[in-house]
Amino acid sequence: xxxxxxxxxxxxxxxxxxxxxxxxxxxxxxxxxxxxxxxxxxxxxxxxxxxxxxxxxxxxxxxxxxxxxxxxxxxxxxxxxxxxxxxxxxxxxxxxxxxxxxxxxxxxxxxxxxxxxxxxxxxxxxxxxxxxxxxxxxxxxxxxxxxxxxxxxxxxxxxxxxxxxxxxxxxxxxxxxxxxxxxxxxxxxxxxxxxxxxxxxxxxxxxxxxxxxxxxxxxxxxxxxxxxxxxxxxxxxxxxxxxxxxxxxxxxxxxxxxxxxxxxxxxxxxxxxxxxxxxxxxxxxxxxx
Ligand SMILES: N[C@@H](CCC(=O)N[C@@H](CS)C(=O)NCC(=O)O)C(=O)O
Numbered sequence: 001x002x003x004x005x006x007x008x009x010x011x012x013x014x015x016x017x018x019x020x021x022x023x024x025x026x027x028x029x030x031x032x033x034x035x036x037x038x039x040x041x042x043x044x045x046x047x048x049x050x051x052x053x054x055x056x057x058x059x060x061x062x063x064x065x066x067x068x069x070x071x072x073x074x075x076x077x078x079x080x081x082x083x084x085x086x087x088x089x090x091x092x093x094x095x096x097x098x099x100x101x102x103x104x105x106x107x108x109x110x111x112x113x114x115x116x117x118x119x120x121x122x123x124x125x126x127x128x129x130x131x132x133x134x135x136x137x138x139x140x141x142x143x144x145x146x147x148x149x150x151x152x153x154x155x156x157x158x159x160x161x162x163x164x165x166x167x168x169x170x171x172x173x174x175x176x177x178x179x180x181x182x183x184x185x186x187x188x189x190x191x192x193x194x195x196x197x198x199x200x201x202x203x204x205x206x207x208x209x210x211x212x213x214x215x216x217x218x219x220x221x222x223x224x225x226x227x228x229x230x231x232x233x234x235x236x237x238x239x240x241x242x243x244x245x246x247x248x249x250x251x252x253x254x255x256x257x258x259x260x261x262x263x264x265x266x267x268x269x270x271x272x273x274x275x276x277x278x279x280x281x282x283x284x285x286x287x288x289x
Contacts, residue, residue: 026086031100037090042077042273045109049081049093050102052260054158054214054224058119059103060272061255062126062133062210067275068251071130073109078258078272120151123207133207143201146208154215156182166225180231183219187236190216194238198245209246214256217243254278 015029028034041047046063050056066074081087081102088100097104097117105116107125116122124147127134135143160179164172190212193200200208215224220236220243222228234240246252257269257278265284269277 026084026089028089031098032089033091033094034086034089035091037087037092039090039092039096040079041106042079044075044077044273045073045107046076047106047108048076048078048259049096049104050078050259051081051083052256052258053083053102054154054218055101055119056103056259057214057256058211059105059122059126060258061214061252062123062207064251064255064258065210065249066126066130066132069130069132071132074126074130076272080259080261080270082261118151120147120211123147123211127207133205133210135201135204135206139201139204143206143208146200147211150208150211150215153186156186157215157219161227162225165227165230184231187216187219187231187233187239190242191236191238194242199242205246205249209242213243213246213252217246220244221247257282 039047039049048059048063050059052060060078063074063076063078081093081104083102087093088097088102093104094100096106096115099117101117103117103119103122105122107114107116107129114125116125124134124144126132134140156179161176161183164175164179168175197203199205200212216239218224219227219231220233220239222233228234257267258272259270260268261270262268265287266282268283269281270283271277271281
């Protein structure tokens with residue numbers, strides 16, 4: 001390491017608003033709302049407040065999969081939360097998720113509305129409620145283990161590797177090395193497991209796949225951090241096969257479009273209130289109007 005890295009931490013850390021890289025304008029060391037903002041509400045049983053990041057996409061894929069099974073009670077309104085403009089710190093959003101992160105959900109299908117945050121908890125709630133994408137007996141325990149594996153592992157991929165490889169204002173070899181090592185170890189865990197399993201829990205597609213695919217599947221398909229070559233994803237053959245297989249699912253193709261504000265206009269559906277929106281309200285159609 002070079003001598004330039006001569007930072008000596010002060011006795012007590014101070015908040016330097018200039019020093020947060022790409023996310024400097026929104027990162028804060030304190031929780032709670034920064035402004036008053038009532039959340040919009042639609043008519044469907046579920047109200048989702050989200051953005052099409054990997055954590056957000058887990059939930060929109062789950063809804064689209066449930067609807068594809070013909071479960072009409074899983075109809076949802078998806079509202080856009082622009083985390084780069086600080087929407088996650090609006091008072092209405094913080095009431096649903098005190099942790100100010102997407103995705104956040106209101107289940108208003110019962111007399112008493114339920115708030116939900118943390119994508120793993122949302123997936124589990126929906127799977128239990130509709131008795132879908134969650135196996136029974138021992139397989140259910142295995143499924144929950146992989147779901148929790150994802151929740152614990154992805155911050156190394158996103159907050160660690162992704163942050164230092166793609167977002168940090170400077171490339172720091174120590175940080176990129178440390179997190180590349182861990183992410184490649186995780187990929188090896190997945191690859192070995194998928195050698196004998198079509199999906200994470202055997203031959204059935206479950207919420208474990210729905211949670212893991214938007215991170216490690218997207219990485220494999222080079223849709224995350226543009227890092228497939230750097231991490232030599234093609235050498236993880238079983239992960240590649242699994243990622244490509246899930247990518248073919250119509251519900252997955254729809255789920256990744258919801259609350260998306262980047263990429264080709266025809267792939268961006270900023271808000272979703274109806275199944276027809278995929279055909280009629282993508283950004284290419286709206287800008288034609
Ligand atoms: N463990 C949480 C993580 C959610 C999360 O980190 N969301 C990010 C986007 S992927 C976010 O809202 N970031 C906004 C911020 O950090 O202010 C989950 O899985 O729901």
